[in-house]
Amino acid sequence: MTTQPTSDRTAAGTEAFSGQSVKQRNSGNLLATQGYVVGIELSGSGARQSVALADLNGNILHRVRRPQEYVPDSQSVLQLLDEMIAEVTKPDYLHDGRVLRVGVAVGGLVDARLGIVKRLHHAHGWDDFPLQDYFSEKLGVPCIIDNNANAAALAEVVHGIGRxxxxxxxxxxxxxxxxxxxxxxxxxxxxxxxxxxxxxxxxxxxxxxxxxxxxxxxxxxxxxxxxxxxxxxxxxxxxxxxxxxxxxxxxxxxxxxxxxxxxxxxxxxxxxxxxxxxxxxxxxxxxxxxxxxxxxxxxxxxxxxxxxxxxxxxxxxxxxxxxxxxxxxxxxxxxxxxxxxxxxxxxxxxxxxxxx
Ligand SMILES: [Zn+2]
Incomplete structure (x- = not known):
């Protein structure tokens, strides 16, 4: 995928819009063509994963879902997520933009400030797992993680009935x-x-x-x-x-x-x-x-x-x-x-x- 390492969040934002005037940067349509974000849902049992590619207006362009009959261990889940991320970020899908951020909704206890999964009550291998660093390093872009109900609450107040x-x-x-x-x-x-x-x-x-x-x-x-x-x-x-x-x-x-x-x-x-x-x-x-x-x-x-x-x-x-x-x-x-x-x-x- 066309991701480039970024040293910090400000740099990533600036780089994405380099060469554009301030006025142009404020245009929603222009923003949408400059880059993408990836959203990941990791369910509490680890048995249902979803990954989406969205434009900068929040429109989901591509998504994959992988429900599973059994509860896999954390390593299998991460491997599966890697494959799913590769699927939604194919060069064909990214055109000339690139992924700027990754957001993850986790069905368990999360310390969002530290980017750590504290515990999943229904799956093993996730205690104190540094998921934010894992994806940041893997994909070379900043990542932000939160609990799935927190993410759902945010989705509802931004896009849903809670607007x-x-x-x-x-x-x-x-x-x-x-x-x-x-x-x-x-x-x-x-x-x-x-x-x-x-x-x-x-x-x-x-x-x-x-x-x-x-x-x-x-x-x-x-x-x-x-x-x-x-x-x-x-x-x-x-x-x-x-x-x-x-x-x-x-x-x-x-x-x-x-x-x-x-x-x-x-x-x-x-x-x-x-x-x-x-x-x-x-x-x-x-x-x-x-x-x-x-x-x-x-x-x-x-x-x-x-x-x-x-x-x-x-x-x-x-x-x-x-x-x-x-x-x-x-x-x-x-x-x-x-x-x-x-x-x-x-x-x-x-x-x-x-x-x-
Ligand atoms: Zn309880």
């Missing part, structure tokens, strides 16, 4: 629960980069075991994975519910989705209603506490767990109103992510662009 909002909480309900806080268009990281990790808020003392080893954390109760696991576990003792699950999943109970569980609850299935009640109780509790502290204007729900749509949002809205001061909850909006499963990858591209 123009001053304080946004993004919640990714998937295998785990990720969270990101975007304030005035920027991610709020806290002192050590862990701000927004709402999945590990304690909502039920001595509750179910969490992927991090703790007990009663939100993620262990209200992630998409936890909802499905609880529903299937409870249904074993209730033949009617078991039959209902088989009916909506064509006999493949393990494939039931959060959306289907919420629909069963709405149709009157008592076990599904119990599961939904628990989600409302504990997710609502966590969100109410966050709302009271942060006073966001918008909460965005993303990931497979958000597929319940209004069936999930309406009870949460009600619960937050019950628990919060009206001044904090009255103007609060709760909405489903507008970028859906694309949000982390769009976020990775946005991270790279914000760093230029």
């Amino acid at each position: 123009g909002e001053r304080a946004v909480l993004y919640l990714g309900l998937g295998r785990g629960i990720g969270g990101g806080l975007a304030v005035n268009g920027r991610i709020y990281h806290g002192a050590t980069g862990i701000a927004g990790e709402v999945g590990h808020i304690v909502v039920k003392e001595d509750g179910p075991l969490c992927s991090c080893g703790g007990r009663g954390h939100l993620e262990a109760i209200a992630s998409a994975y936890a909802i499905v696991r609880t529903m299937i576990g409870l249904s074993i003792e209730y033949p009617e519910t078991e039959a209902a699950i088989r009916r909506v999943t064509d006999g493949r109970a393990e494939r039931i989705t959060v959306e289907q569980i919420f629909k069963l609850a709405a149709e009157g299935d008592q076990i599904a209603q119990r599961v939904v009640h628990d989600v409302r109780t504990y997710l609502g509790l966590a969100l109410a506490n966050i709302v009271q502290l942060v006073n966001p204007s918008l909460i965005i729900l993303g990931g497979p767990g958000a597929s319940g749509g209004e069936l999930l949002i309406a009870p949460l809205r009600e619960r937050i109103q019950e628990l919060c001061l009206p001044e904090a909850s009255q103007s609060l909006r709760i909405a489903q992510s507008s970028l859906g499963s694309e949000a982390p990858l769009v976020g990775a591209v946005t991270l790279a662009l914000q760093d230029l």
